[in-house]
Amino acid sequence: MSRRRTLRRGAVASLITAVLILAVVLPLAAPIARAERAGQEMGRPHVASVSAAAPHVNVTITTNGTPAFVPDVLHVTAGQNLTITLNNSGAYNHTFTMASNGTEVLPLNWSPAQLDDYFATNPPIVNASMPANSVTDVNLTVNASMAGGDFEFVSLIPYQFQAGLYGFLDVTPPVSSSLTFYVNASDTYRFLPDALNASSVTKFPVAINVFFGTVGVLSHTFTLSPLPNYNLSSSNYTTFFGQHAPLVSIPVPTTAGTYNNGTVVITAPGYYEYICTITGHFANGMFGFLYVGIPTVVPYVAVVSTAIVQSEILIGGGVLLAIGLVLALAATVTGRVPPPKPGQDKFGHY
Numbered sequence: 001m002s003r004r005r006t007l008r009r010g011a012v013a014s015l016i017t018a019v020l021i022l023a024v025v026l027p028l029a030a031p032i033a034r035a036e037r038a039g040q041e042m043g044r045p046h047v048a049s050v051s052a053a054a055p056h057v058n059v060t061i062t063t064n065g066t067p068a069f070v071p072d073v074l075h076v077t078a079g080q081n082l083t084i085t086l087n088n089s090g091a092y093n094h095t096f097t098m099a100s101n102g103t104e105v106l107p108l109n110w111s112p113a114q115l116d117d118y119f120a121t122n123p124p125i126v127n128a129s130m131p132a133n134s135v136t137d138v139n140l141t142v143n144a145s146m147a148g149g150d151f152e153f154v155s156l157i158p159y160q161f162q163a164g165l166y167g168f169l170d171v172t173p174p175v176s177s178s179l180t181f182y183v184n185a186s187d188t189y190r191f192l193p194d195a196l197n198a199s200s201v202t203k204f205p206v207a208i209n210v211f212f213g214t215v216g217v218l219s220h221t222f223t224l225s226p227l228p229n230y231n232l233s234s235s236n237y238t239t240f241f242g243q244h245a246p247l248v249s250i251p252v253p254t255t256a257g258t259y260n261n262g263t264v265v266i267t268a269p270g271y272y273e274y275i276c277t278i279t280g281h282f283a284n285g286m287f288g289f290l291y292v293g294i295p296t297v298v299p300y301v302a303v304v305s306t307a308i309v310q311s312e313i314l315i316g317g318g319v320l321l322a323i324g325l326v327l328a329l330a331a332t333v334t335g336r337v338p339p340p341k342p343g344q345d346k347f348g349h350y
């Protein structure tokens with residue numbers, strides 16, 4: 001066999017190998033490439049409306065027979081609406097009385113009268129009674145001016161504070177975010193862009209602003225799933241959003257160049273899917289992903305039906321694999337590719 005022919009056979013085998021690799025890699029790479037597409041800015045928005053809801057946080061403080069609030073430190077972020085459930089399962093009455101000064105620590109050697117005097121001159125921001133065997137809810141708006149403070153709460157029943165019935169509300173500043181995205185809807189059922197990159201976020205909760213406009217004339221919505229790392233299904237998203245309220249659902253203006261906007265508060269890293277909820281639009285490909293605190297390349301499964309494409313890829317890949325196996329078998333019969341150099345045996349040894 002001439003060296004020239006052997007080389008050509010080697011080239012054919014290399015080509016087949018390359019095709020095999022592409023057959024495997026391309027279907028994997030396609031969704032990643034789509035996920036990476038990000039950040040087209042769409043001109044300066046004309047703001048049509050502004051809406052932002054303060055997030056709501058529920059916490060529970062319990063007391064039982066022992067003189068302690070459990071937990072005795074609450075961590076909240078300024079800008080949150082707080083509901084504190086006071087659960088006293090013990091046989092003693094208490095109060096839940098919170099100082100308005102976020103920098104003061106009340107001396108434990110104060111007498112009950114001194115404690116009462118203090119709150120008479122410095123009115124508490126919360127003062128609720130906790131009767132024995134009761135559950136009481138109190139609401140507190142933790143506004144921005146409280147950021148950085150540690151607000152002490154005590155029981156004013158004589159000698160309970162001194163015995164240990166105290167704790168602190170620790171208020172951290174809100175994470176200010178300059179993250180603003182512009183997303184446009186197209187009448188070909190696409191979001192432009194369909195990937196929003198908030199990978200740089202490291203602190204939570206984080207507020208992200210989304211401006212939503214259109215390049216078409218049809219009605220659309222920008223509706224964001226509240227669950228991280230969850231892929232919506234085009235067949236049951238209505239049920240899903242009935243059970244899990246969207247973080248935001250913005251109707252698009254139907255005039256190009258005008259925008260509606262909304263602020264979403266994200267509390268955990270992950271990818272969050274957004275879809276258009278107008279019937280049929282999601283199924284036609286109107287979805288995208290917001291990546292918060294994670295790289296924009298994450299494995300996800302597009303739930304919009306790709307069954308036909310996938311089976312074609314599987315069959316095609318199988319055929320190519322079979323060709324490759326036949327060629328490999330042929331090579332083992334007819335000899336090594338490429339052939340050994342002069343003086344080498346077929347294993348490359350001299």
Ligand SMILES: [Cu+2]
Nearest residue numbers: 220276278281
């Ligand atoms: Cu739509």
